[in-house]
Amino acid sequence: MITNLYVITAISVIGGALFGFDLSSMSAIIGTNQYRCYFNQGPHGPPFNDSPNCSGPTSTVQGGITASMPGGSFVGSLISGILSDWFGRKSSIQIGSVIWVIGSAISCAAQNYPMLIVGRFINGVCVGICSAQVPVYVSELAPPNRRGLVVGTQQWAITWGILIMFYVSYGCSFMSGPAAFRIPWGIQMLPAFILIVGLFWLPESPRWLARNDRWEECQQILQLIHSGKHGSDDFVSLEMRQLREACDDERLHSDVSFRELIEPKMLWRVHIGMFVQIWSQLTGINVIMYYITFVFGMAGLSGNSNLVASSISYVINVIMTIPTLFLVDRIGRRVILLSASVSLTVWWFICAGLMGGYGHAAPPGGIDNVPEESWSITGGPAKVVIACSYLVVASFAPSWGPISWVYPPELFPLRLRGKAVALATSSNWIFNFALSYYTPPAFVNIKWKTYLIFGVFCFAMTVHVFFCFPETAGRTLEEVDAALNSNTPAWRTRVGKRSLNVDSSGSNEIEPNNITDNSEKDVTNSDAAHVEKV
Template sequence: MYTVGNVYVIAAVAVVGGALFGFDISSMSAIISTRPYLCYFNQGPLYLDTDGKCSGPSADVQGGITAAMPGGSWLGALVSGYLSDILGRKKAIQIGSIIWCIGSILVCASNGIAMLIVGRIINGFSVGICSAQVPVYITEIAPPSKRGRLVGCQQWAITWGIMIMFYISYGCSYVNGTAAFRIPWGLQMIPAIFLFTAMLFLPESPRWLAKKDRWEEAQHVLAITHAKGDVNSPFVRRELSEIREAVEFERANSDVTYFELLSPKMINRTHIGVFTQIWSQCTGMNVMMYYITYIFTMAGLGDSVLLPSSIQYIINVIMTIPALLFIDRWGRRPTLLVGAALMMTWLFANAGLLAVYSRKPRPGEFSSDAESMSITGPPAKAVIACTYLFVASYAPTWGPVSWIYPPELYPLRVRGKAVALATSSNWAFNFALAYFVPPAFANIKWKVYIIFGVFCASMFLHVFFFFPETAQKRLEEVEYIFDDTTPGSIPYLGTPAWKTHVDTHTGKLERGEMDAEEKFGHGEQMEHGSPSPVRSSEPPKV
């Protein structure tokens, strides 16, 4: 069977798994405020005097419906580590696409809230598998100088999925009856079918193949993805040598378990990976996506809320592009720090505007309990502007980096399970926050923005002191940052995070731009024509 070797095509296909998450976000966001949904899943009064308007599910129940998907994703992400290590990154993603179709059928055919929740849990299980293993798969195939850009496509695919499904749902909102939500929930199976089929033509991860002693296949994959099929390319030989050393070292140790990720040597990088995903949720971005119609309804947009809400999805798509182009030059640390500072600014601004200018809504003014404030005039426009600016700040920063960064932190032996654990924390907090926000808006109102603003301030400090730079470093080279024992390093933490920088050395090697002195002057020389480097005691630049 023909195998695709272009890393951009490989990434473009694989990240469709991320688009599944985006489809879920916007299908729920666009649908929860429509009359067919509110009336079919109605739990409250039917306002016959206002053209049959329904109150829909209660705030608590709507939070549960929304949170069902990330709840299933949490379990799927944890399981994906074992699935990926046993069957391979590629097959794990294909299994996820099959499960998504099953969940979508149940959601589309829902005859009540219970069936809707079950379908969303199954959909979430699929998203958990794909969201954990797609970044691992791309990370293990992509060259270091393009790794950030290619893994970042996961976030871009999410933004495209959000936007496409939102407009499908918006168009279907004009359809009468339950078809208004059944059509978009049924159409979301199409990308999963494409993902399963297209993955048949993609290669398996060379690092996973090497781990299974399939060395010829691993060398072939490296050659077709990095050297146009030339198995004797210096870069292919170098990569294969690095992978061989890593595999041989790891085999000297016992099989990895989740408990090993809590050992003194691993706990630091484990906590960094986990908190990268936790903080990405604590920005409040995905909650904004789920419940944006609530926010804009409170800002006075009323029945025309869907179209203005869609503007943030367009901003999300466009503003992710700079990260894809420049994330490997910017580095991970500066991107995360700038994003946290900007988002904190817009969240506190919204909190101040709503605290000063909002009022309690009149009885029957809004359909949902979560729509607990009403703000009009210039302050309402400022709330909408700050919401757009918040999205524009998240899109090129925490959005893509939260997927790029964790797979770069871990050695091959633990990468599958470690990234699964980090991603499961993402979904655990996604579940908690999706459930928390509707009741929070109903009870503490504008103070919700204060909570997320404080989270952004905390993550800024956390990144500055603990998150090292990994941009343009070979995966095996990142090991040294955490294992560094030279003077000035910190026991069990390695090189201080604020002393690490983007490594341009590796990019030169890939492009063949190194001169002879650079090739052999960094503590490495080739012995007897072997591709295995002989390392000197001089540490690599971090």
């Protein structure tokens, strides 16, 4: 059994990479002539041909094709909580991986767009399961000072999946006929096979084991992960004690269900967990990720130059995610989210102002027969729009990207975590679905004003985060639960720090981990040895 936390994380987050593979394969393929001709609904098809005049699917159908994946993810994320509670975190991820293989096979063999939609919907069910349960699984294994790092790696895996598959799809775009898109959709099955096999060597979540009264296995895994093979340390003892208290509390709530999530005591947390996922979509990032070829087409790029320029955004996405992995546990969640939402507001409003002030409507039918490219801007303003598109990615990647996965599992007690995170993640996917579906028609109908909408969303999220999102960094999951029950205003919360006192009798006592400004406590007992838990 593999017990190194970073190896466990590296294998687990392949589930996140699957979403990245699907996202960029569609982004790179929708602009190719092979795709547009095979699924053509314009005046030159069907029947399908290689005419350079192929306009591809209508904007509504293309929106449906793209949105089918997040539509399936919405369903998958909702059922993932039940699967996770019944079969375990690890097994639910494996189930999702099998579903991915089925969906990818159908997409690869698609003969028409309804078959493609079905395949992508099935892929989405896997993405919904994995996106909800991989963060839960990894967060339940990680110590507080590494939780943001390892859970945030989920987003880094997504960015790598996007980058790798984009270049695979770009390379295949030089092939003729349907092979240009069938090969990428077939290749994306391979990581799922790696994930299915790799999970057999990983431990189950110790918190899920504790919840099912498998205490010996729970303690063994905690010891192997947090203190090596020989004996236990004070942190393992602390976690075991907190887990027993959490499970004792759960026995008092034996009728745990989704209904408890809408009770007044828990509803506030649910709204925060859902909105960190909703706002991550309303940043507008998937306008860039899915439809960047349309955005750059309106800015005057076409053909290979458009695809190469689009790929730069994916490189930025990978690189800019890295700093947060090492900072999120040090400086906390709030400051990162707030600074990013302010910068995103600026970039979207600049884009909207330039597009509205210096652009003009494209000819009927859109630029190069692409109806979504309904607006045209050239010269210096076009270059600024391209630069601001990159800056949107650079602002999202180190902030809302990773933290939207880190944050929800921290907000809920053990008995509700699987279901609550599933519900929070489902809100991500239903908004992803809506944006994926409506963005192409929005480009056609309201044109540059699409940018203005996302600027308003980013301003609204800044206000919401400041007043409602508490800081959760630096605490065990059980301590976060206790701190959230204290009703401290969100803007007064700080990164937690812990002091562990070991007295001369050998017993140990954890100093209270205050969630307010006064988060550090002085240790006055001269007989106590002070050990800082970083």
